[in-house]
Amino acid sequence: DAGITQSPRHKVTETGTPVTLRCHQTENHRYMYWYRQDPGHGLRLIHYSYGVKDTDKGEVSDGYSVSRSKTEDFLLTLESATSSQTSVYFCAISVLAGESYEQYFGPGTRLTVT
Amino acid sequence: AQSVSQHNHHVILSEAASLELGCNYSYGGTVNLFWYVQYPGQHLQLLLKYFSGDPLVKGIKGFEAEFIKSKFSFNLRKPSVQWSDTAEYFCAVNRGYGNKLVFGAGTILRVKS
Numbered sequence: 001d002a003g004i005t006q007s008p009r010h011k012v013t014e015t016g017t018p019v020t021l022r023c024h025q026t027e028n029h030r031y032m033y034w035y036r037q038d039p040g041h042g043l044r045l046i047h048y049s050y051g052v053k054d055t056d057k058g059e060v061s062d063g064y065s066v067s068r069s070k071t072e073d074f075l076l077t078l079e080s081a082t083s084s085q086t087s088v089y090f091c092a093i094s095v096l097a098g099e100s101y102e103q104y105f106g107p108g109t110r111l112t113v114t
Numbered sequence: 115a116q117s118v119s120q121h122n123h124h125v126i127l128s129e130a131a132s133l134e135l136g137c138n139y140s141y142g143g144t145v146n147l148f149w150y151v152q153y154p155g156q157h158l159q160l161l162l163k164y165f166s167g168d169p170l171v172k173g174i175k176g177f178e179a180e181f182i183k184s185k186f187s188f189n190l191r192k193p194s195v196q197w198s199d200t201a202e203y204f205c206a207v208n209r210g211y212g213n214k215l216v217f218g219a220g221t222i223l224r225v226k227s
Contacts, residue, residue: 031213040123042204042217043158050212058214090157094213100146100165101213105158 002104003027006091012112019078021109023091025071031094032074033103034058034066036087043090049074081113118207120218127195128226135190135221137205146208147188148215149179153201161203164188175199197227 003026013019023032031050035043035058045058047066055066063085065077078085091106121136139145149161162173169181179190188205205218 033214035217040219042118042120042219043206043215044217045214048212048214056212059216092215098165100163101208102148102160102163103213103215104160107157 002093002095004091004093004104004106006089006106006109008109009107010110012114013081014114015082016080019081019111021076021089021091021111023074023076023106025074025093027093027095028071029093029095030071031101032068033092033094034064034074034076035090035092035105036060036085037090037108038087046076046089078111081111083113085111086113087111118205118216118218120203120205120221122221123219124222124224126224126226129197130194131225133190133192133195133199133223135203135205135223137188137190137218138186139188139205139207139216140186141207141209147179147181148206148208149173149177149188149190150204150206151201152204152220158204161190195223195225197225199223200225 005024007022033048034046037043044060049055049068067075089109092103094101119138147164150158151161152158164171164181172178202220202222204220206215
């Protein structure tokens with residue numbers, strides 16, 4: 001499981017409330033990512049981080065913010081949740097394997113916005 | 115727009131049948147290519163990857179994939195599927211700074227026993 005944990009694993013929240021999802025890794029990897037998975041869309045990158053306090057937007061970043069104050073933690077925040085943000089959220093890390101990088105994924109957080 | 119395309123959204127096979135899942139990408143230049151599998155209720159697991167060298171790569175669980183640069187393709191194959199291969203399969207391309215992945219929409223494989 002590459003030492004990645006996500007919390008919470010399941011959450012139901014109401015429209016308009018703020019939500020923070022946490023990703024924790026135990027191996028000090030530099031790159032971390034947040035994806036959302038939706039049927040028919042595969043996984044889409046929300047934000048990623050290439051170090052403490054260094055983050056950048058992915059292809060579906062609207063309505064999301066991230067923070068990384070420690071190497072091991074990468075937080076995803078929905079400032080005001082909407083029903084369109086109902087999804088499964090996966091955190092990932094990038095690991096150097098041989099001459100190339102591979103991404104390993106956490107167990108996911110299923111978020112339902114009612 | 116640059117993208118990753120998986121041709122079949124649903125595939126149903128009987129056990130022992132051969133499998134080929136198509137994947138095409140539209141990025142030029144050097145790419146790293148991946149296939150991931152997601153078993154029901156689980157997270158994504160890496161099946162195999164292409165970085166450089168031999169375009170025929172072998173992965174776990176008897177899967178292999180062939181990179182054909184001229185066709186921008188990276189098709190996944192398995193000679194004989196098992197019921198336990200029932201899962202969703204994702205093709206992905208690594209592009210640019212930050213090792214970001216772009217995923218195809220996925221192919222749901224159901225193997226009938």
